[in-house]
Amino acid sequence: MLVTGIDLLSKAHKDGYAVGAFNTSNLEITQAIVEAAEEMKSPAIVEVSEGGLKYGGIEVISAIVRTLAQKASVPIALHLDHGTDFNIVMKCLRYGWTSVMMDASKLPLEENIEVTKNVVKIAHGMGVSVEAEIGKIGGTEDNVTVTEREAAMTDPAEAYKFAKETGVDYLAISIGTAHGPYKGEPKLDFDRLKTIKGMLNMPLVLHGASGVPADSIERAVSLGINKINIDTDIRQAFTARLRDIIDKDKVVYDPRKILGPCKEAMKEVVMNKMKLFGSAGRG
Structure with missing residues (x-):
């Protein structure tokens, strides 16, 4: 079933788990996400970046995700990342x-x-929930680039002011993650997260979570992260399986025999994330 983001995240906030937000740009990735959600009986957020929209086309991506979500037995939200x-x-x-x-x-x-307040007013008038970001997440995702030098941890007082004045539904904060592959192990500022959660008492979002160790994810969820964005891990699973197929079978040409196994590899990643985030069985 197709639902709003706050339908999913208000429950996650109340019950202390996180919902995975998985990036898509085509049919196979979307199928992997929705099928994983069905098997894990988990809510899920299918999200699309501006780059993903440019690649797939807004009408096409909308049709793919909405069709699969409406047929699903678990709640699915369609999110712009x-x-x-x-x-x-x-x-x-x-x-x-x-x-x-x-x-x-x-x-x-x-x-x-x-800017955010204006979007919230319009979106809420249409029954759509809104995420915003304060602080900067390091790294690169499509056309959004933040260098390590620019990346700044979210200030709790600014986060409180921002949430109160905008009326945003959930807030992405910077506590030490980055977009894309990590060069080393990320060190998350859990004290900052705990402070912000206590002050805001609302769903919080963690971007750049691909590659963050499982124990760090579990702790972040326990301290109040309710939406976790995953993109790089899915892409890496796809390309690793693709390379393996092409290397082993030099004459394969049927896209179904190539993309089918790649979809299964992505699906496995998504299912594992749902277990880690605590959303499995909550759909």
Whole structure:
């Protein structure tokens, strides 16, 4: 069933688990996510970045995700990930997204508040929930790049002000993660997370979680993270399986015999994340 993001995350916030938000840009990735959710009886968020929309086309991606989600027996939300362009956010609202992220985190705090507040007003009027970000997540994801030098931990007082003034439904905070593959083991600021959760008492989001050790994820969830974004791990599973198939069978040409096993590899990653996040069995 297709639901809003806050439908999923308010329950996660109340009961102390996290819902995985898995990036897609085509049919096979979406199938892997939804099938994993069905098998694990887990809620799931299928999210699309601006780059994913450009690759797949907003109408096509909307049709794929909404069709699979509406047929699913578990709750699925369709989310825009890192919406930096106001016009794209509006297009997603028109094409049936049930959750959007307005990412104005590169702007000064007051400007971020004003931009986000406007999106919240419009989206809430359409029954759609909104995510925003304060602080910067290091690394690169599609057209959003933040260097390690630029990356700044979220200030708890600023997070409280931001949440109160914008009316945002869930907030992405920076506690030491990064987009893309890690060069070393990330060190998360759990004390900062605990402080922010206590002050805001709302669903919090962790971006750049691919590659973060399982024990760190478990602790982050226990301290109040309720939405965890996963993209790189899925891509790496796809490409590893693809290389293996092509290396072993030089004459294979049927896309179904190539993409089918790749889908299963991605599905396994998603299922394992659902177990780790504590969402399995909660659909």
